[in-house]
Amino acid sequence: MELKNIVFMGTPSFAVPCLELLSFTKFKPVLCITQPDKPKGRNRKLSPPQIKLKAEELNIPVIQPENVNDSEVINYLNDIKPDIIIAVAYGGFLKKEIRKLPRNGCINLHPSLLPKYRGSSPINYALFNDDKITGNTIIKIVAKLDAGPILYQKKIEIKENECYTELYKRLSEEGAKDILQVLEKFEKDEITIKEQDETKATFTHKILKDDLIIDWRNSANNIHCKVRGLAEKPGAIASIKERRIKIIETEILKMKSKKKPGTIKEIIKNIGLVVATLDNDILIKKVQPAGKKIMNSFAFNLGARLEIGDKFENGF
Secondary structure (H helix, E strand, O other): OOOOOEEEEEOOHHHHHHHHHHHOOOOOOOEEEOOOOEEEOOOOEEEOOHHHHHHHHOOOOEEOOOOOOOHHHHHHHHHHOOOEEEEEOOOOOOOHHHHOOOOOOEEEEEOOOOOOOEEOOHHHHHHHOOOOEEEEEEEEOOOOOOOOOEEEEEEEEOOOOOOHHHHHHHHHHHHHHHHHHHHHHHHOOOOOOEOOOHHHOOEEOOOOHHHHEOOOOOOHHHHHHHHHHHOOOOOEEEEEOOEEEEEEEEEEEEEEOOOOOOEEEEEEOOOEEEEOOOOEEEEEEEEEEOOOOOEEHHHHHHHHOOOOOOEOEOOO
8 A cells, every 4th residue: 555645744843853754755745734933032033833944945845724624724635635644743633524534544653652641741741750761652643632543652761861852852853763664564554553541541731831940849859850851941940049040950969958958058160059959969060041051050150159058949
């Protein structure tokens, strides 16, 4: 069963490796669907999705409907007669009219080992929870979010101290290879379908402003995992001396904390800041002050004039 007319749906950089890999195979998409350009930055200038830029570079036609389920889009897809629709971080719900349109249905790449971590933030949650193993799952898209039958699943080991940015990149690159394997299996009629176990389903939610705030009253491991799960973007947020900064990299120390959580216990030249938590001390190695680049926390300290005994606030 040859797959000729492939439609690709995606929006952020996570989808780019997949579109790029497919474009150099016989599975090059005939159309890319992405979200509309959105205002960004201080000037609120319209900025195109990363996948749009890549599709244009690869000479793949792009459409950006406000509502992908509009009759106009459905009619357009009907004319194309897609064999399969691939969604990778598209960011929109597909109604039944679209899901039933391709003869092989619509499939989705999700960066977790479903049914674990359904929802919008699976990579963050794997790091928040200090998981050692994660992976990608390719499912058939159904009405219920991330609940479709599993077509393919592959585990990967999370590296020690790996942060969100690093894991995001690895999963996106591995996911591209996974999608390619699934398309090859479709052509060879080697797809096996496995229903998800609903009793084992867990869920994630969109990362909100309050999720970014470090509570120094938590354990060092909890804080370290939060930092990993948010670095480098959007970044875990802390405040000291009425200055807000993002904490980008930390290290858990063996020394037990004997000061109030959030208190700077030591300032180590060219290394960073040692801060008390609920249990062990934690070393802040890299930070990002508002409007500036990521820097060593000792360099930040020189400008901020921090002192031993200064205390990070809980909240903004």
